[in-house]
Amino acid sequence: MLNLYTALDATFPILGGYQVWADVWVREGWRVQEHIGAGTCRLLDSCGRIQRKGSAAACIEAGMALAPMPTASHAVVILHGLGRTRRCMRPMAHALATAGFRVADITYPSLMRGITDHAAQVDRVLLGLEGAQTVSFVGHSLGCLVIRACLAGVRPWNGALRPTRAVLIGGPNNGAAFADALKNFSPFRTTGPSGLACTTGMAHTVPPMAADVAFGLIAGGTGKSGYNPFLNGDNDGIVSVRESRLGGAADFLLLPSFHTFIMAHPAAIAATARFLHTGGFATP
DSSP states (O other): OHHHHHHHHHHOHHHHGGGTEEEEEEETTEEEEEETTTOOEEEEOTTSOEEEEEOHHHHHHHHHHHSOOOOOSEEEEEEOOTTOOGGGGHHHHHHHHHTTOEEEEEOOOTTTSOHHHHHHHHHHHHHTOTTOOEEEEEEETHHHHHHHHHHHSOOTTTTTOEEEEEEEESOOTTOOHHHHHHTTSGGGGGGHHHHHHTSHHHHTTSOOOOTTSEEEEEEEOOSSSOSOTTSSSSBSSSSBHHHHOOTTOSEEEEESOOTTTGGGOHHHHHHHHHHHHHSSSSOO
16 A cells, blocks of 8 residues: 555655655644655655755754744644545634644644554654644544544653643544444555544544543534434534544534535634634634
8 A cells, every 4th residue: 555655656746645744843834754665754845845855854954944933832733634634724724823823734644554653743743843832733533533642642742842722623533433334345445544443443442532631522513413314313424423522522513514624614713713712612
């Protein structure tokens, strides 16, 4: 599978590249990415142009010299869902940056690695957020499980950063019956270990949300029977409202949106910014 995505990366970068490169350092849209097969790194500017190739240390050094130094001390790590890229989180990232947060929108190879590996990658990015004092998290779908795993770990970055809040959007927090139905279907196997992590049997192996982090849940649905008649209860077409629930949440918001688009829903973006500022979704 890795060879397939590597070949796609060489021929059609938009198809393969996002599944073989992992962000290990991010600042103001600049990023250092590591190739998950070769281990080589590249520095991309805020327009996605390659500015340097080489070792991680050399690319990070160049990035620190070239990328603008952020002024915000509250960082927000944004994680996309399974098989997606950071591009789908652009509206959220732009809005949070405008709201005064320091945004680190991470690309991770969701089809190639498991939850633990994704969490370790997030740890590397967090270690490089020099100047930040606090950090919050925003995740869509699989990204919600990655956040939980990251916060439950050793947290090597915790000495410099204090975790505060998190917003989990459309997360299969209890696993998804939709994933259960597809897990033996050949195309679904291309989603790798992360796809299986979204099944009801595996999602419960992901640690619950850390007790020291206030979190809010946003789910999609109609308020009635949901968008997908084959799922039990209200749902966003892929994840049911019940499956998105997680004990200990500080707030919950139901929006009329499909799973694929809910992270870009204007109400979800506005509510996320409010929660990160105030700890609640409601307008003060």
